[in-house]
Amino acid sequence: WHLKEQETMPWLTGTAQWPFKDFSTPVRPDNPVPYMNQKGVVERDLTKKEAYYVFQSYWTDKPMVRIYGHSMPVRWGEAGEEKMIKVYSNCEEAELFVNGKSMGMKKRNSQDFPAAGLRWNVQLNKGKNDVRVIARKAQVQVEDALSYVYQTEKWGKPAKLVMEKLAEGKDTVTIEAKLLDDKNVQCLDAANWIRFGLAGDGELIDNQGTSSGSRYVQLYNGRAVIKIKTKGGKSVVSAKVETVPTAFIQL
Template sequence: TRGVYQDNSEKCHTSNFGSLYSMVLPGKRKPEEPGTGGTAKPKEVLRYLEEHAYMGGVFLWTFMDYYGEPAPFRWPGISSQFGITDTVGFEKDSFYYYQSRWTETPMVHVFPHWNKEGLTIDQGVTEVRIFSNCHTVELFLNGKSFGKKKNDKDGLSWRIPYEPGCLKAIGVKEEQTIEATRKTSGPTDSVTVKERFCGADYSLFEIQGIDSEGIEVPTADELVAVLVKNGTILGLANGDPADLDGYNCQEKKLFSGKLMAIIKKEPGKVPLIQAALKKVE
């Protein structure tokens, strides 16, 4: 489930660190049991491809979550969970694994988010993972280095003491340096809107919850009201696999901080979109 790092059967959420729910066996299982975390894990897929040189490529099921087959859960789950993106098209962490394996432009992706809420912290320590195609990656928390590691194609992992602040990964590839950060946020104060796609007839707008300092809130779940001029709202969607509120609407909750608005344009006009948090009485 995008942006989620703990299994939660009541919410139909699975952890991006590897769910213990199985696609083929009932209930929560042990890590080595069949189907836990999916039946075709990204690393296993690419490892199989490498070991069979006669293969020309792989077919990934699926790129995007879809409605139906809510395994490993049932109602109120209504969508699959094994896509590389959610039902809206927002990228999950596994998206960046494939990016690190299939692209040359230097990239670094660090996860999880850095809000204490939703993390598994054991005796003050939590796990950090990185996908990158750089030669080396160094991890920092609030300016303190936790070591530089030679990159592994399957990703890197650290266990570090949790403290709020700024988590930063710096990757080096030849003469290029690139970084990625995760910052602890405060409560959701407002939202930002940016256009993700502009077509001839339709546009997609990403709505993101932010705190009073402009930091993205990765756990935001507040209700957002959306208005549009020079267009029509065809739907609002958030990627929550158990969202039962419908899509033909003008307000919807953020999920893991985000929401997508699908807008049909009026001919010859540029759609103007306005989004704001809505107070629930």
């Protein structure tokens, strides 16, 4: 909102965003990442947040486009309900595709809030959805794409914690922990605290002050992520949330 309003202020010389990067603070022990001020547009490891692309769409000239929500692998709603998909871009126009079908072209208008008019209300399929956008500025074309699950099942009280590998590199593994109800439906509003642990040859990549680099962190959308250095050996990773059994995964 304030970015679009600044464009209507001829007396305004310039602005700056404070802060650019998350930083540690002793006065925020109860933040989702404890002792971190998380108002930056990037995390401490320079991972870009959604807000980064909002600023980029207003403050840069090089053509860019970003579908909002790369950090949300699961969305929730009723079957047949229209959901808004927002796109941030500094291009003149953008065309959205959902599961291969065009949702139409939109012209960018910096004064049309939100997303400068680049928003579409669409019905998503239950399960996996593939979203793609093509944006154009003069003769330049840029694209972005993501896939996510649309969950229509309602969830009950958290009943168990499950863990699985998200990615595996040469000597690192990314683990995801999810909180489910007794019917194995992900509890997307769960914001419980989770504590990761490890026994064996590996090492948790923790104390980073980031959402994916903290031993103790708050769940977001009922999930949390941690990375492990395997060191070529065997390990058991644990995840503990109060009121449900501790989960384990062997590496």
